[in-house]
Amino acid sequence: MPSDSSFSTHHSPLPTTQKPIIIVGGGITGLSAAWELQGQGVPYVLLEASDYLGGKVETTLTEDGFLIEKAADAFILGKPYAAQLAREVGLEAEVSHPRQDTKKLYFLRGGKLLDFPENLKMFVPLDDESFRASGVLSPEGTERFLDEVNVPPKPPTDEDESLASFVIRRFGEEALNFIVPMAAGIYVANPYELSMKAAFPQFLKMEQDYGSLIRGSRATPKASGHIFMSFRGGMGAFAQAIASKLTGDVRLNTPVLRVHSGSVTLAGGEELAASGVIVAVPAWYAAPMLGDFAEASSLIGALKVNSSVAVTLSYRAADIPFDMNMHGLLVDASEGVALKAMTVHSAKLHGRAPEDHVLVRCFFVGLEPSVARRQAMAEVERLLGATGEPLNHWYGDWRGKNPAYQVGHLEQVAQIFAALPPNVRVAGASYTGVGIPDCVNAGRTAARALAEQIKAAQALA
Ligand SMILES: Cc1cc2nc3c(=O)[nH]c(=O)nc-3n(C[C@H](O)[C@H](O)[C@H](O)COP(=O)(O)OP(=O)(O)OC[C@H]3O[C@@H](n4cnc5c(N)ncnc54)[C@H](O)[C@@H]3O)c2cc1C
Known part of the structure; x- marks a missing residue:
């Protein structure tokens, strides 16, 4: 990775007849925002505190030939945003999928490694027999789990619910021990605090649409083909591929101290003017940075980790x-x-x-x-x-x-968005989904919204 403070680009710069949009943070969210602005012909400056781009998406190839992932090792294809971006930056030939011939999984229970049940859709058994045979729950726990088909759906409500409350209500108390490691894994969350509306809205919808997750999962076709995607060179190759296509002003080793509605202050004291700012850093960095916007800053600071x-x-x-x-x-x-x-x-x-x-x-x-x-x-x-x-x-x-995504998370995020001026956006894993596809979508959505505002203002001028 380059370690000088300006990242060289491959194409000629975009015309800069207007103040740029400043993107704070060069993780996958910030990179996606930059790519979107570039596609829209909007000038941008991407400011990254560290000496590399990608943030949590970083791969190291060791001298003895091991490929070490810092965080994500693959992403889900059910949400198309990351795969789409990989295509746009020309990474098709580098795509790699988790191997089918080694897809065996175990479940550690009672000190023993049990075969993970086959024929599941996420955690929902698509047939009763293979679930019964697996032994991942006690016989009583298994029967209660499968009896989910007879549990009436909760009356429609806008109220949020924790993962634990949902699972116990529908599948029984013991089911938590089996579902939590799968469902809460990516959120590293306490199941009694994790928001169903933010983390698993599809299951709330299925409960309403089919009256049961087992019934709904069995009525809808299982995704065919690959479910996850990565790259031969690891997930870092994704960040590098986006970075290598950026032709705008991308600066490494440039920490931002403070964000204002028409500028940012760098840690070195310099102030850069901006037509808008996308703050694509995690909430714990964003809260102090957004001190000019007291309400938003305090709401962001209150998001749990x-x-x-x-x-x-x-x-x-x-x-x-x-x-x-x-x-x-x-x-x-x-x-x-x-x-x-x-x-x-x-x-x-x-x-x-x-x-x-x-x-x-x-x-x-x-x-x-x-x-x-x-x-x-x-x-x-x-x-x-x-x-x-x-x-x-x-x-x-x-x-x-x-990011913890506690019950009520979506409402908190809506309040944060509303408390910021229209030309200052926060985006990334702290707000609208921790997975790589969600981060790509968040970066691009924020960029699109600001680009539209600028174009609308230009049309009026
Ligand atoms: C262990 C682990 C495993 C994971 N596994 C998966 C997985 O398998 N699949 C999946 O889809 N997701 C996975 N994730 C989630 C995913 O990796 C992250 O949610 C995502 O990479 C976050 O991207 P981001 O751009 O929002 O934030 P970050 O990657 O945190 O990027 C933020 C950037 O902002 C920079 N920055 C911070 N402060 C400043 C400042 N003051 N000025 C300028 N820049 C600043 C940082 O240096 C960083 O580069 C995993 C996460 C972890 C931790």
């Missing part, structure tokens, strides 16, 4: 007797261990580790990174029989950096 730590370990394949041709394992929420999930990157996607080596990433909540590393090693030994020490380890320290 959760903590997690990811530890990636590399091994010689010969040191792990377990068959590592699997995507990984999920842990029953009542298991009483710190480990929440494990992904076997070396088997999930091609090209993540050299031949005869294994690369696993373990997720923890509420641990110090060094403690998490020891726990990760101990779990790989206990569950998979590792005999030797790992060759290397890498941390993803996400303490205080996971």
